[in-house]
Amino acid sequence: MKIAPGEYFLQGNEACVQGALSAGVRFFAGYPITPSTEIAEGLSHKLKGADGVFLQMEDEIACISAVIGASWGGVKAMTATSGPGFSLMQEAIGYAAMSETPVVIVNVMRGGPSTGQPTRASQGDVMQTKYGSHGDYQVIAFAPASVQEMFDLTVDSFNYSEKYRVPAFLLSDAEIGHMRGLLKIPEHIRIIDRKEKGMKRPDEAYDVPDNLVHPFPVFGKGHKTMITGMTHTDTSKIEPEDARVHQELVERLSEKILRNRKDINKWELMCPGSKTMIVSYGSASLGAKEVAASDDRVGLLRLKSLWPFPEEPVAEVARNCSQILVSEMNLGMMYWEIKRVAVENGCKKVELLSKIGGDPPTPSEFRHRLREMGAL
Amino acid sequence: MELFEFYRKDRWPHVFCPGCGNGTVMNCFYRAFSELALPLDKTAFVGGIGCSSRIPLYINSDALHTTHGRAIAFATGLKLAKPELKIVVFTGDGDLGAIGGNHFINGCRRNVDMTVICINNNIYGMTGGQASITTPHDFQSTTTPYGNKEYPFDLAEIAVAAGANYVARWTTRNVHELAKSMKTALQKKGFTFVEVVSQCPTNFGRRNKMADPSQMLEWFKESSIRRDKDKPALDQVDLNIEGKVTIGEFVDRNRECYEELIGVGKHG
Numbered sequence: 108m109k110i111a112p113g114e115y116f117l118q119g120n121e122a123c124v125q126g127a128l129s130a131g132v133r134f135f136a137g138y139p140i141t142p143s144t145e146i147a148e149g150l151s152h153k154l155k156g157a158d159g160v161f162l163q164m165e166d167e168i169a170c171i172s173a174v175i176g177a178s179w180g181g182v183k184a185m186t187a188t189s190g191p192g193f194s195l196m197q198e199a200i201g202y203a204a205m206s207e208t209p210v211v212i213v214n215v216m217r218g219g220p221s222t223g224q225p226t227r228a229s230q231g232d233v234m235q236t237k238y239g240s241h242g243d244y245q246v247i248a249f250a251p252a253s254v255q256e257m258f259d260l261t262v263d264s265f266n267y268s269e270k271y272r273v274p275a276f277l278l279s280d281a282e283i284g285h286m287r288g289l290l291k292i293p294e295h296i297r298i299i300d301r302k303e304k305g306m307k308r309p310d311e312a313y314d315v316p317d318n319l320v321h322p323f324p325v326f327g328k329g330h331k332t333m334i335t336g337m338t339h340t341d342t343s344k345i346e347p348e349d350a351r352v353h354q355e356l357v358e359r360l361s362e363k364i365l366r367n368r369k370d371i372n373k374w375e376l377m378c379p380g381s382k383t384m385i386v387s388y389g390s391a392s393l394g395a396k397e398v399a400a401s402d403d404r405v406g407l408l409r410l411k412s413l414w415p416f417p418e419e420p421v422a423e424v425a426r427n428c429s430q431i432l433v434s435e436m437n438l439g440m441m442y443w444e445i446k447r448v449a450v451e452n453g454c455k456k457v458e459l460l461s462k463i464g465g466d467p468p469t470p471s472e473f474r475h476r477l478r479e480m481g482a483l
Numbered sequence: 484m485e486l487f488e489f490y491r492k493d494r495w496p497h498v499f500c501p502g503c504g505n506g507t508v509m510n511c512f513y514r515a516f517s518e519l520a521l522p523l524d525k526t527a528f529v530g531g532i533g534c535s536s537r538i539p540l541y542i543n544s545d546a547l548h549t550t551h552g553r554a555i556a557f558a559t560g561l562k563l564a565k566p567e568l569k570i571v572v573f574t575g576d577g578d579l580g581a582i583g584g585n586h587f588i589n590g591c592r593r594n595v596d597m598t599v600i601c602i603n604n605n606i607y608g609m610t611g612g613q614a615s616i617t618t619p620h621d622f623q624s625t626t627t628p629y630g631n632k633e634y635p636f637d638l639a640e641i642a643v644a645a646g647a648n649y650v651a652r653w654t655t656r657n658v659h660e661l662a663k664s665m666k667t668a669l670q671k672k673g674f675t676f677v678e679v680v681s682q683c684p685t686n687f688g689r690r691n692k693m694a695d696p697s698q699m700l701e702w703f704k705e706s707s708i709r710r711d712k713d714k715p716a717l718d719q720v721d722l723n724i725e726g727k728v729t730i731g732e733f734v735d736r737n738r739e740c741y742e743e744l745i746g747v748g749k750h751g
Contacts, residue, residue, distance in 0.1 A: 133564070134563065134564050136560060155745065155746070156745075156746045156747070160563045160564065160745065160747055162559070162560075162563065164556065164559075164589070165588075165589040166585060168553060168556070168586075169553070169556035169559075169585070169586055169589070170556075172549065172550070172553040172556035172557045172560065172586075173556050173557065173559050173560030174560055175549075175557060175560065176547065176549075176556070176557035176558060176559065176560030176561035176562075176564070177560035177561060177563065177564035178560075178564075179545075179547060179561055179564075180560070180561045180562075180563075180564025180565035180568070181564065181565060184560070184564065198550055199550055199553065202549065202550050326527050326545040326547075326561065326565060326568060327524070327525060327527065327545065327565050327567065327568045328524075330545065331491075331524075331543060331544060331545060332545045332546070333540055333545075333546045333548070334546065334547050334548060335540065335546075335548035336548065336549065336550060337548070344494075345540065
């Protein structure tokens with residue numbers, strides 16, 4: 108079922124399907140929505156019989172709920188959607204965070220708010236990914252910028268979701284999901300399986316201390332597991348009135364991600380040390396990459412993961428440059444996080460190149476803005 | 484199986500009010516389950532949000548206490564990922580028929596093997612007695628101070644129309660019939676649905692001149708009309724208007740269940 112090592116010419120969404128299969132997905136529940144539908148269609152061909160379950164459900168709430176249920180059955184489970192469907196999933200995403208259920212959610216972002224631009228790219232859901240459900244919680248989110256990364260970061264979404272028992276997100280967009288390009292499948296793909304209760308083995312998942320990420324008690328194995336979205340103790344006793352239990356639980360859910368930021372965060376750095384640095388991610392970074400490759404006065408920090416926020420690389424860049432241009436396809440979301448860290452680290456000039464409507468910023472738009480900033 | 488092998492003694496006392504019908508339903512379920520000698524460790528209990536949805540947390544087995552209304556969707560994923568598990572969903576009228584109505588209808592239609600037990604107390608009990616989708620017409624609740632002007636849903640009729648394999652409805656007065664229906668439902672493949680019209684003296688009875696639980700059971704006796712014996716092949720159930728309730732076994736059929744149709748294999 109897994110794609111053989113070699114070179115392929117695939118669509119971004121198809122590469123995501125292959126990444127999921129390589130990571131070992133055994134359950135997918137989806138609902139048709141542009142521009143993510145190819146992921147559901149692709150997996151409907153692959154997940155059948157003993158290979159796994161593909162399920163088309165009545166709405167996105169049902170999809171994410173079934174995916175969480177399947178994860179408690181002990182399998183790697185995933186759903187894929189876009190803006191409106193992602194909004195519907197928010198309550199259950201909070202449930203997955205609270206109940207520490209590993210699930211992978213692909214959001215092929217489109218223009219919002221509301222129905223917006225179903226066929227056009229956007230990066231308007233990056234804050235919703237982290238803050239969409241009520242209460243304090245942390246998640247893991249990756250932002251692919253190529254067909255290759257649609258594959259690689261889908262695999263990583265599964266790996267980190269399983270390792271930290273947390274919902275992990277692949278924040279793609281209509282541009283990356285629908286572009287076609289080269290996909291290289293290596294001989295060896297790093298796979299991390301969840302740390303299951305009652306099992307001991309030398310594995311990356313077992314590197315995380317038990318006091319932060321508890322071993323996962325799969326249903327049907329006599330663990331008498333009690334899973335709830337209510338405030339609970341480590342032994343799943345419901346204690347909604349106990350302030351101390353609530354604080355310990357919610358702090359641990361955050362800490363297990365924040366303390367392991369260095370393990371999770373991924374980025375690409377071009378021309379480090381340039382006086383002017385562009386910080387961007389996903390399809391908004393495509394034009395910036397071209398600029399940074401052709402002009403050594405400008406560097407690029409391309410974030411491949413957005414949550415937990417990669418403070419270290421942003422701080423490092425801010426300490427060594429005099430100005431930063433942030434580019435994203437929204438009216439400024441990650442900009443405020445980047446600006447916060449940059450200012451804390453001595454870079455006072457942080458500007459935003461924001462573009463919405465569906466087209467990623469072009470190299471000439473970057474150059475025009477960089478000239479205004481005196482960088483070129 | 485002893486009662487306290489089946490229920491988690493360490494979780495008691497429970498959250499239910501004195502006179503609540505949930506205890507009757509739990510007792511009937513315990514009887515059905517232990518008479519069938521089903522393996523507790525190979526059964527998973529799923530609930531949404533509400534008083535009845537708390538029952539899974541008192542049973543000494545794997546329990547998934549989920550979000551409001553989505554228990555059937557969670558249970559669908561769990562069953563298909565681990566088909567060797569028997570799945571029992573405990574839910575209420577608000578959880579199943581209002582916020583979870585879509586999953587209920589599609590659960591019946593999809594016919595994944597699970598038993599859904601809905602404790603219908605005609606009210607939102609946990610939040611203090613607001614009108615639900617099954618509150619009878621012109622009855623009182625905290626959100627219908629001038630009487631409920633809407634007409635109630637008939638959950639059993641919806642299940643019949645949507646395609647469930649087995650549908651029965653009883654009140655908490657009909658303990659023998661209820662336990663028997665639960666046994667039938669647990670043994671049957673596909674989506675099986677047992678609705679129990681139950682008393683909430685605290686939040687329903689108190690506002691409708693039936694503060695004493697026994698008055699509510701008396702009301703069930705007077706208002707319930709048994710239909711299955713008259714019409715054994717009945718596939719239409721009357722609407723539950725003005726507090727009248729039809730009871731009986733409404734459907735018993737053998738549509739192929741979803742996991743058989745997709746040939747789901749065993750994983751993990």
